[in-house]
Amino acid sequence: NAGVMQNPRHLVRRRGQEARLRCSPMKGHSHVYWYRQLPEEGLKFMVYLQKENIIDESGMPKERFSAEFPKEGPSILRIQQVVRGDSAAYFCASSPSLGEQYFGPGTRLTVT
Amino acid sequence: TQLLEQSPQFLSIQEGENLTVYCNSSSVFSSLQWYRQEPGEGPVLLVTVVTGGEVKKLKRLTFQFGDARKDSSLHITAAQPGDTGLYLCAGPASGGYQKVTFGTGTKLQVIP
Numbered sequence: 490n491a492g493v494m495q496n497p498r499h500l501v502r503r504r505g506q507e508a509r510l511r512c513s514p515m516k517g518h519s520h521v522y523w524y525r526q527l528p529e530e531g532l533k534f535m536v537y538l539q540k541e542n543i544i545d546e547s548g549m550p551k552e553r554f555s556a557e558f559p560k561e562g563p564s565i566l567r568i569q570q571v572v573r574g575d576s577a578a579y580f581c582a583s584s585p586s587l588g589e590q591y592f593g594p595g596t597r598l599t600v601t
Numbered sequence: 602t603q604l605l606e607q608s609p610q611f612l613s614i615q616e617g618e619n620l621t622v623y624c625n626s627s628s629v630f631s632s633l634q635w636y637r638q639e640p641g642e643g644p645v646l647l648v649t650v651v652t653g654g655e656v657k658k659l660k661r662l663t664f665q666f667g668d669a670r671k672d673s674s675l676h677i678t679a680a681q682p683g684d685t686g687l688y689l690c691a692g693p694a695s696g697g698y699q700k701v702t703f704g705t706g707t708k709l710q711v712i713p
Contacts (some may be wrong), residue, residue, distance in 0.1 A: 493643075522701070531689060531706040532644070580643050589634055590691070590701060592643030 491516065493583050493593035494563075501599045502571050510566040510596045514583030521564045522582045522590060523549075523556060532580065538564060571600045604628075605690055605704035613710040614680055622675045622707045624690035633673045633692040635664055644689055680711045 494513040502508050514521050519540050524532040534548040538558040549556065553571075558564040568575055578597050582590035608623045624633065632651045636644035648657050650666035650673060657664045661684075663676040673690055690704040 524703075529708075531687075532703045534701075534703070582643075589646055589649055591646060592636075594643050595641075 493581060493591055495581050495593035495596050497596060498594060499597050499599070501601060503601055504572055505570050508568040508571050508575070508598055510568075510579050510581075510598070511563045512566070512581030512583075512593060513563040514581075515585075515591055518583035518585050518591070520584045520586065521558050522584075523564075523566050524580045524582065526578045526580060526595075535566070535579075568598075571598075573600050576600045605692070605702055607688075607690060607704040607707045609707060610705065611708050611710075613712065616682060616711055616713050617679050620677050620680060620709070622677075622688055622709070623672065624674070624704050625672045627671065629670050630692035631670070633666055633670075633690055635673070635675055636689040636691065638687040638689060639685075644687075677709075680709075682711045682713050685709055685711050 493515055496511050500508055512521060521538045523535040525535055526532050536549045536556045537545040538556060540558055541560050553569045555567045566579060576599050578595045580592050580595045582592045584590045605624055605626050612620060614620055632649055634649045635647045637647055638644040648659055648664045650657055650664055653666060653668045653670045655666045661678045665674045667673060675688060677684055686709060688707045688709060691701055693701050
Protein backbone atom coordinates (compact mmCIF):
# COMPACT_ATOMS: atom_id res chain seq x y z
CA ASN A 490 0.00 0.00 0.00
CA ALA A 491 1.62 3.19 -1.16
CA GLY A 492 2.03 5.89 1.44
CA VAL A 493 0.84 9.46 1.28
CA MET A 494 2.24 11.17 -1.79
CA GLN A 495 2.98 14.86 -2.03
CA ASN A 496 4.26 16.81 -4.97
CA PRO A 497 6.23 18.70 -5.74
CA ARG A 498 8.79 18.01 -2.99
CA HIS A 499 10.35 21.42 -3.53
CA LEU A 500 8.67 24.48 -5.01
CA VAL A 501 10.19 27.88 -5.66
CA ARG A 502 7.92 30.81 -6.40
CA ARG A 503 8.49 34.52 -6.80
CA ARG A 504 6.47 36.91 -4.70
CA GLY A 505 3.01 37.36 -6.19
CA GLN A 506 2.88 34.00 -7.96
CA GLU A 507 0.57 31.12 -7.12
CA ALA A 508 1.64 27.92 -5.41
CA ARG A 509 -0.27 24.64 -5.81
CA LEU A 510 0.59 21.78 -3.51
CA ARG A 511 -0.82 18.32 -4.17
CA CYS A 512 -1.52 15.46 -1.81
CA SER A 513 -2.65 11.96 -2.69
CA PRO A 514 -3.84 10.17 0.46
CA MET A 515 -3.27 6.53 1.19
CA LYS A 516 -5.69 4.17 -0.52
CA GLY A 517 -8.92 3.93 1.40
CA HIS A 518 -8.29 7.07 3.45
CA SER A 519 -11.02 9.69 3.21
CA HIS A 520 -9.66 12.20 5.74
CA VAL A 521 -6.96 14.66 4.70
CA TYR A 522 -5.15 17.22 6.84
CA TRP A 523 -2.77 19.98 5.87
CA TYR A 524 -0.10 21.33 8.23
CA ARG A 525 2.55 23.98 7.99
CA GLN A 526 5.92 23.77 9.69
CA LEU A 527 8.58 26.40 10.06
CA PRO A 528 12.21 25.38 10.75
CA GLU A 529 12.78 24.22 14.33
CA GLU A 530 9.05 24.43 15.08
CA GLY A 531 6.18 21.98 15.49
CA LEU A 532 3.29 21.35 13.16
CA LYS A 533 0.61 23.98 12.81
CA PHE A 534 -2.81 22.73 11.74
CA MET A 535 -4.27 24.43 8.69
CA VAL A 536 -7.27 22.55 7.36
CA TYR A 537 -9.10 19.22 7.61
CA LEU A 538 -11.05 17.88 4.68
CA GLN A 539 -13.12 14.86 3.79
CA LYS A 540 -14.07 14.03 0.23
CA GLU A 541 -15.62 17.17 -1.30
CA ASN A 542 -16.06 18.81 2.10
CA ILE A 543 -14.04 21.18 4.23
CA ILE A 544 -14.60 20.10 7.82
CA ASP A 545 -12.35 22.53 9.67
CA GLU A 546 -10.36 25.38 8.15
CA SER A 547 -9.78 27.25 11.39
CA GLY A 548 -5.99 27.13 10.98
CA MET A 549 -5.89 28.50 7.48
CA PRO A 550 -5.51 32.23 6.72
CA LYS A 551 -8.76 33.58 5.32
CA GLU A 552 -7.06 35.36 2.47
CA ARG A 553 -4.94 33.86 -0.30
CA PHE A 554 -5.18 30.27 1.01
CA SER A 555 -7.68 27.66 -0.12
CA ALA A 556 -7.93 23.89 -0.04
CA GLU A 557 -10.00 21.26 -1.75
CA PHE A 558 -10.36 17.50 -1.81
CA PRO A 559 -12.40 16.62 -4.88
CA LYS A 560 -14.28 13.39 -5.43
CA GLU A 561 -11.60 12.34 -7.88
CA GLY A 562 -7.96 13.28 -7.71
CA PRO A 563 -5.61 14.62 -5.08
CA SER A 564 -6.21 17.22 -2.42
CA ILE A 565 -4.90 20.64 -3.39
CA LEU A 566 -3.60 23.41 -1.14
CA ARG A 567 -3.50 26.62 -3.11
CA ILE A 568 -1.70 29.78 -2.08
CA GLN A 569 -2.34 32.83 -4.19
CA GLN A 570 -0.02 35.84 -4.43
CA VAL A 571 2.65 34.25 -2.29
CA VAL A 572 4.75 36.33 0.07
CA ARG A 573 8.10 35.56 1.70
CA GLY A 574 6.34 34.65 4.93
CA ASP A 575 4.66 31.72 3.16
CA SER A 576 8.03 29.96 2.89
CA ALA A 577 7.73 26.79 4.95
CA ALA A 578 7.32 23.04 4.76
CA TYR A 579 3.74 21.99 4.10
CA PHE A 580 2.75 18.50 5.16
CA CYS A 581 -0.29 16.53 4.22
CA ALA A 582 -1.58 13.63 6.30
CA SER A 583 -4.38 11.18 5.72
CA SER A 584 -6.31 8.83 7.95
CA PRO A 585 -9.00 6.20 7.49
CA SER A 586 -10.85 7.66 10.46
CA LEU A 587 -10.25 10.12 13.25
CA GLY A 588 -7.03 9.58 15.19
CA GLU A 589 -3.93 8.14 13.59
CA GLN A 590 -2.56 10.20 10.76
CA TYR A 591 -0.05 9.14 8.15
CA PHE A 592 2.12 11.87 6.76
CA GLY A 593 3.56 12.54 3.36
CA PRO A 594 7.15 13.69 2.82
CA GLY A 595 6.12 17.34 2.59
CA THR A 596 6.50 20.14 0.08
CA ARG A 597 9.12 22.75 0.83
CA LEU A 598 7.97 26.09 -0.50
CA THR A 599 10.51 28.85 -0.99
CA VAL A 600 9.32 32.30 -1.96
CA THR A 601 11.99 34.52 -3.47
CA THR B 602 -8.80 24.56 22.54
CA GLN B 603 -7.01 21.42 23.68
CA LEU B 604 -3.29 21.93 24.19
CA LEU B 605 -0.56 19.35 24.48
CA GLU B 606 2.57 20.56 26.21
CA GLN B 607 5.73 18.54 25.77
CA SER B 608 8.81 18.61 27.95
CA PRO B 609 11.63 18.98 27.68
CA GLN B 610 11.67 21.10 24.55
CA PHE B 611 15.26 20.14 23.74
CA LEU B 612 17.34 17.23 24.93
CA SER B 613 20.95 16.38 24.08
CA ILE B 614 22.34 13.18 25.56
CA GLN B 615 25.17 10.71 25.08
CA GLU B 616 24.65 7.39 23.35
CA GLY B 617 23.61 4.74 25.84
CA GLU B 618 21.79 7.05 28.24
CA ASN B 619 18.11 6.74 29.13
CA LEU B 620 15.58 9.54 28.73
CA THR B 621 11.91 10.33 29.21
CA VAL B 622 9.78 12.75 27.24
CA TYR B 623 6.48 14.00 28.65
CA CYS B 624 3.26 15.06 26.99
CA ASN B 625 0.71 16.81 29.22
CA SER B 626 -2.70 18.34 28.85
CA SER B 627 -5.57 19.57 30.98
CA SER B 628 -7.98 17.91 28.56
CA VAL B 629 -8.97 14.27 28.21
CA PHE B 630 -7.94 12.54 25.00
CA SER B 631 -9.64 9.48 23.57
CA SER B 632 -6.24 8.32 22.30
CA LEU B 633 -2.72 9.64 21.92
CA GLN B 634 -0.24 9.07 19.16
CA TRP B 635 3.53 9.50 19.20
CA TYR B 636 5.43 10.46 16.07
CA ARG B 637 9.10 10.89 15.22
CA GLN B 638 10.19 13.33 12.56
CA GLU B 639 13.66 13.41 11.05
CA PRO B 640 15.03 16.52 9.31
CA GLY B 641 13.57 16.98 5.85
CA GLU B 642 10.96 14.27 6.30
CA GLY B 643 7.36 13.96 7.41
CA PRO B 644 6.44 12.64 10.87
CA VAL B 645 6.30 8.87 11.18
CA LEU B 646 3.73 7.26 13.45
CA LEU B 647 5.35 5.23 16.24
CA VAL B 648 2.44 4.13 18.40
CA THR B 649 -1.13 4.81 19.51
CA VAL B 650 -2.25 4.40 23.11
CA VAL B 651 -5.94 4.19 23.82
CA THR B 652 -6.69 2.91 27.31
CA GLY B 653 -5.91 4.86 30.48
CA GLY B 654 -2.84 3.32 32.13
CA GLU B 655 -1.85 1.49 28.97
CA VAL B 656 1.82 0.70 28.40
CA LYS B 657 3.21 -0.20 24.98
CA LYS B 658 6.73 -1.20 24.10
CA LEU B 659 8.46 -0.79 20.77
CA LYS B 660 11.97 -2.25 21.12
CA ARG B 661 13.81 0.26 23.35
CA LEU B 662 10.86 2.68 23.44
CA THR B 663 8.19 2.46 26.15
CA PHE B 664 5.01 4.52 25.84
CA GLN B 665 2.57 5.08 28.67
CA PHE B 666 -0.87 6.68 28.70
CA GLY B 667 -1.91 8.30 31.95
CA ASP B 668 -4.76 6.80 33.97
CA ALA B 669 -6.91 9.89 33.36
CA ARG B 670 -5.96 10.00 29.65
CA LYS B 671 -4.62 13.53 30.01
CA ASP B 672 -0.92 12.76 29.70
CA SER B 673 1.57 10.38 28.19
CA SER B 674 5.27 9.62 28.39
CA LEU B 675 7.89 8.16 26.11
CA HIS B 676 10.89 6.47 27.69
CA ILE B 677 13.91 5.49 25.60
CA THR B 678 16.39 3.02 27.02
CA ALA B 679 20.03 3.07 25.89
CA ALA B 680 19.52 5.80 23.33
CA GLN B 681 21.16 5.40 19.93
CA PRO B 682 22.16 8.11 17.41
CA GLY B 683 19.37 6.78 15.20
CA ASP B 684 16.87 7.95 17.82
CA THR B 685 17.75 11.56 17.01
CA GLY B 686 14.76 13.54 15.80
CA LEU B 687 11.72 15.58 16.73
CA TYR B 688 9.22 13.65 18.86
CA LEU B 689 5.60 14.76 18.69
CA CYS B 690 2.60 13.61 20.65
CA ALA B 691 -0.86 14.11 19.19
CA GLY B 692 -4.42 13.16 19.78
CA PRO B 693 -8.10 13.83 19.16
CA ALA B 694 -9.76 15.36 22.20
CA SER B 695 -12.86 13.67 23.54
CA GLY B 696 -16.30 14.78 22.58
CA GLY B 697 -17.76 16.35 19.52
CA TYR B 698 -15.56 16.97 16.51
CA GLN B 699 -12.33 15.20 17.36
CA LYS B 700 -9.83 17.58 15.91
CA VAL B 701 -6.32 16.21 16.29
CA THR B 702 -4.01 18.40 18.30
CA PHE B 703 -0.23 18.15 18.05
CA GLY B 704 2.14 18.74 20.93
CA THR B 705 4.83 21.38 20.99
CA GLY B 706 7.53 18.80 20.22
CA THR B 707 10.73 17.55 21.85
CA LYS B 708 13.90 17.76 19.83
CA LEU B 709 16.25 14.93 20.78
CA GLN B 710 19.92 14.72 19.86
CA VAL B 711 21.86 11.56 20.71
CA ILE B 712 25.60 12.10 20.53
CA PRO B 713 27.74 9.08 19.56
